[in-house]
Amino acid sequence: MESPGCGTLVFSALLGLLGCYLLWTYLCRRLRLPPGPTPLPLLGNLLEVRNGQMAKTLMELGKKFGSVYTFYFGPHPVVVFCGYEAVKEAMVDHGEDFMGRGRQPTVDRVFQGYGLIPSEGNRWRQLKRFTLSTFKYFGVGRRTIEDRIKEECSCFVEELVSYKGRQFDPAIIISKAVSNVISSVVFGNRFEYDDPRFHRMLDIFYETFELMSSTWGQIQDMIPMIMNHIPGPHQKITTLLEELNDFVAERVKLNQETLDPENPRDYIDCFLIKMQEEKDNPESEFHMRNLVLTLNNLFFAGGETVATTLKHGFLLLLKYPEVQAKLHQEIDDVIGRNRQPNITDRSEMPYTEAVIHEIQRFSNVIPMNAPHSTTRDTVFRGYNIPKGTGVCALLCSVLEDPMYFATPDKFNPNHFLDSEGNFKRNEAFAPFSLGKRSCLGEGLARMELFLFLTSILQNFELTSETQFTDSDIYPRMTGFANVPISYQLSFVSR
Incomplete structure (x- = not known):
């Protein structure tokens, strides 16, 4: 029989928990943040995630609570913006208010606010200006970078010819080809496809992408105070990123030993020169830690995201051979088969442009966007949002906004074509995000997608022994990144 004292103790404990819950709920409401699902102490809205x-959970909650609502990642409130109108109003019209960098616990232990993407304030402004000017110096936005991409396209085609039409998983070879473009700018050279260090570096990217998007990674982002101390696959993210940093640091050391300040060869050389120029400036952000972590960012953002888009794209063309046939016809009509595609061909190829845009929209590689935060106390649509509050501008809700896309859940190139077959822009097309912290590499990525896709389809027909279903091609709305299923295909010479 249970003693009265024990019963009293249990009752007191339950009463205490109830009191904590009521106090937590009261404090949450006092913040006057937008409404949202009621959070639990410590766990926040973790139990809402299915x-x-x-x-996908955040998309569904947007339908219930509206285009602006609050979701608790553990004890931390995050204001979520859903749909094009809300995201544009926040990221563009109120861009200065929401341009801070938000928390991302899966990688924060490594970056700690350093590097181009995780930084904010003066550090971010210095690194952004430098990166844009350095990219311009090395030809991003001019013909010189086009020549680098075309060189890699030729190497890629030559490598695919060697498979002689055999079926294989194209994931790693796509990553190698795309990553070599950013490598030529950052490191001054491309890697051979059989280079084991290059192969390992790309394995790190892919595995990190998957772990960050896994259930383990998502729970770590919500309750890091618990998950940082629990064994599991999510713990490997830090190890992988540190290994990548070691690789980058070795390349920096090689540049230091052979640096000629009068003739910079790549991004690393330019950064080292800037470090020397500003060595006596206490406000300078040009130091070794920012260099290594920015290089990490550039490879991660400039390589794997474009590669993942192409992997989605090839899968979609296998599912819809009629789309592939139309692309082949337009390529033959405009470019032919006797010369390489040029970026100037893009203006004469409306169907190809529409398909590339729809691949980006449908694949939705970074569905939740990079995390943001408020830079100052602000009022948005009547709600008070304190400085430092996390912000999620939900890109998947923009790219699937039914007000702007007739069939948002389906792959449909007609989203970007008018009634006469001309290319039609859509203001809700925002795979690179919107506002002041949109992707710096948008121009480079768009060039890569066009030149890689047209070069491949100029030379090959994509076929597979597998019959893919609608479920196979639909993006996995998980967490940080949408990675396509593993699949095999043949590149058959035309």
Whole structure:
């Protein structure tokens, strides 16, 4: 029989928990943040996330609570913007208010606010200006970078010819080809496809992408105070990123030993020269830690995101051979088969442009966007949002906004074509985000997608022994990144 003292103790404990819950709820409401699902102490809205589908959960909650609502990542409130109108109003019209960098616990232990992407304030402004000017110096936005991409396209085609039409998983070879473009700018050279260090570096990117998007990674982003101390696959993210930093640091050391300040060869050389120029400036952000972590960012953002888009794209063309046939016809009509595609061909190829845009829209590689935060106390649509509050501008809700896309859940190139077959822009096309912290590499990425896709389809027909279903091609609305299923295909010479 249970003693009265024990019963009193249990009752007191339950009463205490109830009191904590009521106090927590009261404090949450006092913040006057937008409404949202009621959070639990410590766990926040973790229990709202079903089957590790964070992005899909946030989309569904937007339908229930509206285009602006609050979701608690553990004890931390995050204001979520859903749909094009809300995201544009926040990221563009109120851009200065929401341009801070938000928390991302899966990688924060490594970056700690350093590097181009995780930084904010003066550090971010210095690194952004430098990166844009250095990219311009090395030809991003001019013909010189086009020549680098075309060189890599030729190497890629030559490598695919060697498979002689055999079926294989194209994931790693696509990553190698795309990553070599940013490598030529950052490191001054491309890697051979059989280079084991290059192969390992790309394995790190892919595995990190998957772990960050896994259920483990999503829970770590919500309750890092617990998950940082619990064994599991999410703990490997830090190890992988540190290994990548070691690789980058070795390349920096090689540049230091052979640096000629009068003739910079790549991004690393330019950064080292800037470090020397500003060595006596206490406000300078040009130091070794920012260099290594910015290089990490550039490779991660400039390589794997474009590669993942192409992997989605090839899968979609296998599912819709009629789309592939139309692309082949337009390529033959405009470019032919006797010369390489040029970026100037793009203006004469409306169907190809529409398909590339729809691949980006449908694949939705970074569905939740990079995390943002408020830079100052602000009022948005009547709600008070304190400085430092996390912000999620939900890109998947923009790219699937039914007000702007007739069939948002389906792959449909007609989203970007008018009634006469001309290319039609859509203001809700925002795979690179919107506002002041949109992707710096947008121009480079768009050039890569066009030149890689047209070069491949000029030379090959994509076929597979597998019959893919609608479920196979639909993006996995998980967490940080949408990675396509593993699949095999043949590149058959035309």
